[in-house]
Each structure stands twice: as C-alpha cells, then as structure tokens.
Amino acid sequence: MSYLVWAGAVISLIGIGGILWCILAVARAKRAGLDDEGLRAAMKRVVAVNLGALFVSVIGLMLVVVGVVLG
Numbered sequence: 001m002s003y004l005v006w007a008g009a010v011i012s013l014i015g016i017g018g019i020l021w022c023i024l025a026v027a028r029a030k031r032a033g034l035d036d037e038g039l040r041a042a043m044k045r046v047v048a049v050n051l052g053a054l055f056v057s058v059i060g061l062m063l064v065v066v067g068v069v070l071g
Contacts, residue, residue, distance in 0.1 A: 001066075001067045001068075001070040001071035002067065002071060003067070004063050004064070004066055004067030004070070004071075005063075005064050005067035005068060005071065007060075007063055007067075008059075008060045008061065008062070008063025008064035008065075008066075008067060009060065009064060010060070011056060011057075011059060011060030011063060012056075012057050012060030012061050012064065013060070014056055014057075014060070015053045015054065015055070015056035015057025015058070015059075015060055016053075016057055017053075018049060018050075018052065018053025018056065018057075019050065019053045019054065019057065021049070021053070022046050022049055022050040022053065025042070025045075025046050025049075026042075026043065026046055029042040029043070029046075
C-alpha cells in the first residue's frame with residue numbers, strides 16, 4: 001500500500017501549493033493598494049481557491065493515513 005502513501009503525499013503537496021498561492025495572491029492584492037471594493041473582489045476569488053486547495057490537501061492526507069493503516 002505504499003503507492004497510497006506516495007500518491008497521498010503528492011496530492012497533499014498540490015493542495016499545499018494551492019494554499020501558498022492563495023497567501024501570495026492576498027499579499028499582492030494588499031500591496032497593490034486596492035480600495036475596499038477591489039480588495040473584496042480579489043478576496044472572493046481567493047477564498048474559493050483556498051477552500052478547494054484545503055480540500056485537496058485533506059484528501060491527500062487521508063490517503064496517506066489509509067496507506068499507513070493498510071500497509
């Protein structure tokens with residue numbers, strides 16, 4: 001079951017990469033000096049990606065746990 005562990009690790013890293021992208025996107029939006037409405041619009045887009053990245057990361061971690069338990 002080591003393939004589950006490795007697949008889960010790769011999927012988790014993809015999710016963590018998405019979370020890091022969200023952090024950078026918010027930092028760029030704040031640094032751009034947008035007004036309140038522009039910042040809200042940027043945050044709406046980032047929140048959706050952030051939730052998706054968190055979901056992908058959790059699925060990857062669950063695969064790692066299942067692979068360890070079954071292995």
